[in-house]
Amino acid sequence: MVARVRRQQNRAVLLVTHHYAPETGAPQRRWGALSGHLVPAGYPVTVLTPPPHYPSGKITHYSPDFSPGAVTTGNHGEKIIRVNFREHSHGLGSRVADQLVAAVSSVLRGVRPTAGRPAVVIATVPGIPSVVAGWALARWHRARLIVEMRDAWPDLIEPSGILLRRGRRTDLRRLVRDLAARVVHRTVTRLQARADLVVTTTAAFAEVLRSRGVRNVAVVRNGTAFEAVREHAPVPLTGRPLRAVYAGTVGRSQGLDVVVRAAALVQERGYALDVRIVGHGNELEPLRLLAEELGAPVRVEPSVPSTQVRDLYAWADTAIVSLRDWAPFEWTVPSKLYEVMASGVVASACLAGEAASLVSANGAGAVVHPGDVEGLADLWCGWLSDGVVPAASPDAATWVAEHASDEVLGHRYTELLDELLPHPLRPEPVERGARF
Incomplete structure (x- = not known):
């Protein structure tokens, strides 16, 4: 036995x-x-x-x-x-x-x-x-x-x-x-x-x-475990610049030169803008030099502890999520997007493919094709002309809670x-x- x-x-x-x-x-x-x-x-x-x-x-x-x-x-x-x-x-x-x-x-x-x-x-x-x-x-x-x-x-x-x-x-x-x-x-x-x-x-x-x-x-x-930093309501811009922030990795994949060039174009059109690029990566110094060369209203700053990212989003009227116009990025959703969707801050999304679809389908913000300097500048000028930044839909945070x-x-x-x-x-x- x-x-x-x-x-x-x-x-x-x-x-x-x-x-x-x-x-x-x-x-x-x-x-x-x-x-x-x-x-x-x-x-x-x-x-x-x-x-x-x-x-x-x-x-x-x-x-x-x-x-x-x-x-x-x-x-x-x-x-x-x-x-x-x-x-x-x-x-x-x-x-x-x-x-x-x-x-x-x-x-x-x-x-x-x-x-x-x-x-x-x-x-x-x-x-x-x-x-x-x-x-x-x-x-x-x-x-x-x-x-x-x-x-x-x-x-x-x-x-x-x-x-x-x-x-x-x-x-x-x-x-x-x-x-x-x-x-x-x-x-x-x-x-x-x-x-x-x-x-x-x-x-x-x-x-x-x-x-x-x-x-x-x-x-x-x-x-993400990120929580909302504001109510889902339009943000008035009366008497002050539009505040935009990018917080995350600053590398070639993000293509943030588009943000700097778009900010310079908005300023040339006579609108007030305050952009902050906060993070770490190989492109920090090149972006700083580009902003100086163009006289763009962009501050390039080193990364902050994750506990301070909430403060950045609370300061901003819109949060930037950006990738380059590379075909494989149509199959990519940057983790930063989920954070922005959960925050309640409306996204300025320079994205394509699945990531762009998530933004549009859930009312998380506005989508501009990657690399489109004119398109991003037009978006921000439109908000400044209207004097208000539209609210992100609560559907965006709900989607993140249910799927991410x-x-x-x-x-x-x-x-x-x-x-x-x-x-x-x-x-x-x-x-x-x-x-x-």
Whole structure:
């Protein structure tokens, strides 16, 4: 007779990510919120991540708790294992080298007993090498693999031009970079196809992946816990400038030069405007120089703590959400949009595709095609001419509460994990031939 016992099924999650708390940003906030839901739901989370070094590329916290090899407990009960990293500059090659070091270190530390034996490995982008590391760890542990695509990678490689080095370009360099782009695209696409589940943050990108033969795709949007800063009512502009704010990442993807040029055009037309661009990123200084060159009424300011973002929105008459006119961004919804929709501040949305549809369908603000300087200037001049900024519809905040709140998204992730890992307890033999 063979004795059998019922053993609780392994539900451990191993997360491979290049960004995590105490860093601040959309990826870090997303997984802080999700960990806070998954751990109490019975999914122990272990995180493989480098020391905090975003966005500067240099370590920002010098406590031993954040040094490579440190094992700590996070705010939600998750285990955090710090992996090696490489200090980097803003250059592409330097950043990729950092991601490669972290990915290799994640594999080496992820196979040790400290990381446990996961039932599911989740590899999240940005940090494309993290996907390869996640695949390797899933194979090693014989675990399910979830590939999480926060943006439309690798489709953004070509339009973003990130593989094109500024300055002198030889035919050989161009050939090597084109080859690298194709290799990255093919590698990520194959890993997406081989994953047990691919999670995207938009319905549009999920459909793109399904059309490419990725068999199991689910949508878990970026979320927000932002609360309204004002009532849904028109804002009079009598005797003062229109106040517009952008708060967030200031990089090439956002295309905020359009905002600076539009502000200069509004001023040329004789209207008063006060624009603030607040954040961090490679484009802060170029935007500051552009504003000075054009004499635009734009203040470019460093980022503020997340607790002060509410003050920025309370000050503003309109909040700017902007992306460049790149085709893959039609499948992207910036997490900033959910924050603005929840705030009650009317959006000036330079967006296309799914993001633009969300703004229009829910009355969150006005949509201008990305890159349309004249269109954005016309929008703001129209409000100034009318002497009032229209109210955002309460439908916008309601939609966020129902589809993009932290609670809703945490519940959705739990459902997906339940589907991957059958919930009932499973009988297993303790010892062949054992008797009662």
